Amino acid sequence: MNEKIPCSIGILTLNSGTTLKRCLDSLKDFAEIILCDGNSTDNTLEIAREYGAKIIKQYDSDKPNLRCVKDKANVRQKNMDAASYDWYFFMDSDDALPVGITEEIRKIALNSNPEFLVYRMPARIFIDGREIKHEASYPSYQIRLINRKIKPYFKGKVHDRLEFDREKYKVGELKSYYDFHWSKERVENYWKYLKMYSGWEAEVLGRGPWGSFFYWCVYKRLLIIAGYLYRIPKMYLLYGFKDSMPPRIQFLTLWHHFYLLYLFTKKQIFYVRHKRI
Numbered sequence: 001m002n003e004k005i006p007c008s009i010g011i012l013t014l015n016s017g018t019t020l021k022r023c024l025d026s027l028k029d030f031a032e033i034i035l036c037d038g039n040s041t042d043n044t045l046e047i048a049r050e051y052g053a054k055i056i057k058q059y060d061s062d063k064p065n066l067r068c069v070k071d072k073a074n075v076r077q078k079n080m081d082a083a084s085y086d087w088y089f090f091m092d093s094d095d096a097l098p099v100g101i102t103e104e105i106r107k108i109a110l111n112s113n114p115e116f117l118v119y120r121m122p123a124r125i126f127i128d129g130r131e132i133k134h135e136a137s138y139p140s141y142q143i144r145l146i147n148r149k150i151k152p153y154f155k156g157k158v159h160d161r162l163e164f165d166r167e168k169y170k171v172g173e174l175k176s177y178y179d180f181h182w183s184k185e186r187v188e189n190y191w192k193y194l195k196m197y198s199g200w201e202a203e204v205l206g207r208g209p210w211g212s213f214f215y216w217c218v219y220k221r222l223l224i225i226a227g228y229l230y231r232i233p234k235m236y237l238l239y240g241f242k243d244s245m246p247p248r249i250q251f252l253t254l255w256h257h258f259y260l261l262y263l264f265t266k267k268q269i270f271y272v273r274h275k276r277i
Contacts, residue, residue, distance in 0.1 A: 004031035005102070007109045007145075008083035009091065012058070012075060014038035014067065016093035017047060019181065024051040026096040029106070030089075036079040038066040044093075056082050069200055073154040080148065085109075089145045090162075091178070100176035105145060116172030117147040118164060124177045125245070128184045134244040136231040136253070143171065144178055157204045158197065190249055194256040202263035208271075217264040221257055228254045 009030050013020065014037065024047065027033055033053040037045060041064050048055055058068050058075045068075040080088055087109045091097070101121065108114050120141045125132040143162045146152045152164040186193060232250055241247065 002029065002106070005029050005106045005109050006031050006085050007087035007089055007105055008032040008034060008085045009089050010034050010036065010076070010079040010083065011053075011091055011093050012036050012038075012068065012072075012079065013040060013044050013048070013093045014065065015040045015042045016044045017042040019094040019183075020044055020047045022096050022181070023091070023093050024048075024053065026098070026102070027051075029102050032084050034079055034082050035093075036075055036082075038068060039064045041065055054082070069197075070157050070204055072158060072160040073156050076154040076160050080152075080154070083148065086147050086149050087145065088148055091144065094183070095181055096179050098176055098179060101174060101178070104174050104176055108145070114147075117150050117169050118143060118152070118162075119145040119172045119174050121145070121174035121176065121178050123180055125180045125182060127182045127187055127246075129181075132243070132245050134235050134239040136228050136235055136245070136250055141173070142178060145174065158200045187246075187249060191252050194252060195259070198256060198260050198263055201260060202267050208268075210268075210272075213264070213268050217268070218261065221261045221264070225254065225257050225261070228257065 007030055009027050009032065011023065011033065013035050016023075017040075024033065028051075033048075033051065035044075035048045035053045035055045036058050037048075037055060038058045039062065045055060056078065058078065059066055076090060079090065087105070089105065108119070120143045122138075123140045123142055124138070125135060146162055146164065150164050150169050152162050154160045155163045232254065235244055235250075236247070244250075
């Protein structure tokens with residue numbers, strides 16, 4: 001029997017009972033699983049205890065159903081700070097790890113002199129259990145595995161990311177995929193989901209000095225839009241529709257970035273007008 005992988009897995013939860021078992025089933029080989037919970041009122045914590053997970057609270061409050069959507073980095077940081085092992089991997093409760101990535105992480109974590117101390121990995125999407133083999137943002141890489149000795153920290157309120165000294169520490173690349181699992185309900189309510197997140201992003205990001213605004217909120221967003229306008233038709237021409245992201249979802253993703261551009265601009269104009277008053 002293989003020994004447990006000396007790596008801590010950090011997961012944020014809030015009423016995650018419907019997906020948490022699938023997630024935790026994929027993590028049985030890891031030495032430590034830490035759930036940072038927003039005071040769930042379903043069976044999330046019961047499932048976590050069943051799997052022997054370490055449970056901490058996102059906030060020092062007993063108020064039920066606390067969302068951390070505008071404070072994601074701080075909550076992720078609290079989760080990582082509670083880890084017992086140097087190697088740390090973070091994920092969401094509705095996702096799962098395939099066997100391949102588990103074995104890759106095992107080799108890295110048991111290596112006394114690994115080539116890298118931070119790794120990124122490609123992501124893929126499953127919709128109601130069906131793999132989406134082609135999507136306009138593929139290959140989409142994310143940093144998920146990091147050694148806490150390099151003093152990493154989370155940044156970003158709505159969409160968090162790991163930061164570290166990138167000049168000193170180069171990023172390695174894992175071969176296996178991180179699996180995003182989208183439910184049928186999420187797909188059916190996809191625009192509602194995107195619109196909700198767009199509002200949160202605009203609330204925390206869409207204002208500031210004009211130079212910064214044009215670079216981060218306009219120029220960067222237009223680059224993303226241009227990329228989608230090129231890659232979406234190319235994807236369907238090359239691969240067809242059978243194994244590709246459903247057109248409705250793909251074009252709603254594109255429209256989401258136009259909508260963000262509108263919200264950011266609206267927020268910036270409001271900010272400038274009230275600043276002059």
